[in-house]
Amino acid sequence: MVTMLTQNTREKVISLLERLISYNTVSDQSVLPMATFLAESAENMGFSVHTFETSAQKTNIIAQIGPQEDGVVFCGHMDVVPVDGQSWNTNPFKAHIEAKKVYGRGSCDMKGFFASTMVALNDLPLHQLKKGISLIWTHDEEIGCLGAEALVSQVKESDLVFPKTMLIGEPTELRICRMHGGHITLDVEIQGVPAHSSKPHLGCNSIEILGELIMALRQFQITLAEQPSPHPEMKCAHSLINLATVEGGTAVNILPERTKLRLGMRPMPGHSSKDMITKVEEILFSINKRFPQANLSSVLIQEAPPMVTPRGTLLEQHLNNILSTSSTIGVPFATDGGRLTDLGFTPLICGPGSIEQAHKANEFVSMNQLFESVELNRNLLQNWCF
Incomplete structure (x- = not known):
């Protein structure tokens, strides 16, 4: 996939990822500083933001803009795995850029997707939306999808309406995944x-x-x-x-x-x-x-639980067209998708970075994957929601 991003957009996504990495959102820490930053960023773009607290240090974030009966949901988890006992070459919570890679805890899993999504949204005329966009940012995915589990109950008790199409940006090297293990x-x-x-x-x-x-x-x-x-x-x-x-x-x-x-x-x-x-x-x-x-x-x-999304969904067709591919994959790891299907979503997994870099010392995402993710998310939104 060839990216056509301007230098300014490239700098924006790198800068945003650097900031997101600086938040220590290991699952035994508070997620609130990062959640507050993301909520304020979404509000500044015109989103209505809903917070669903599960404890003094944990919250799920839902941000919505446009008519929600149809559209697309972008989903990701804010927490990261611990760095204890790992031999990092640099401070894991201070982004380090070398050889066209961004190093830092969460760079790959999965703050790179957050950065690429927010920058893609910022480039679009959201006041012209014909279909809705929802953002769902969860906590504690890394210790059992606990945030998503709580969110299912929280949303069922609310009057929120969502599009049923969901893109979860876990690291798949931007390959389209329609199933995963539990x-x-x-x-x-x-x-x-x-x-x-x-x-x-x-x-x-x-x-x-x-x-x-x-x-x-x-x-x-x-x-x-x-x-x-x-x-x-x-x-x-x-x-x-x-x-x-x-x-x-x-x-x-x-x-x-x-x-x-x-x-x-x-x-x-x-x-x-x-x-x-x-x-x-x-x-x-x-x-x-x-x-x-x-x-x-x-x-x-x-x-x-495991997740299996039927073959040939409209989201799969859109992603195939943008990525010039016709195949899907399955992965053995779990995501929030298995739990969020309880709300009627039909998720696909597609995000920047490789799972082989996740959870390890010197975790990284390549800049090319990051830029391609911005392009993918922007094209998807343009084709689907405008």
């Missing part, structure tokens, strides 16, 4: 019986029971690997289990009484989140029967 967080607690380590027959070692559980989950993962997603775009990706964190034990001479395992599970399109959770519960029940002194239980912490 994500489930499940905590498993193993209650054993403490005893002196010289008398193990008097107790039940919860970490040993964890070993049984890990072997059973490993077998479940092998089974999942034999059942790839039925959708060709997923390229045989199969559902996944990640043994994420373990806590347990108190002293070297005490049989561990309690052990906790946090599981991350990723159901792929065509597979059921409910079925994966049910299978884990069946495994826990089986181990409970084999080791009656132990008690295994689970708590669902978070669930973001």
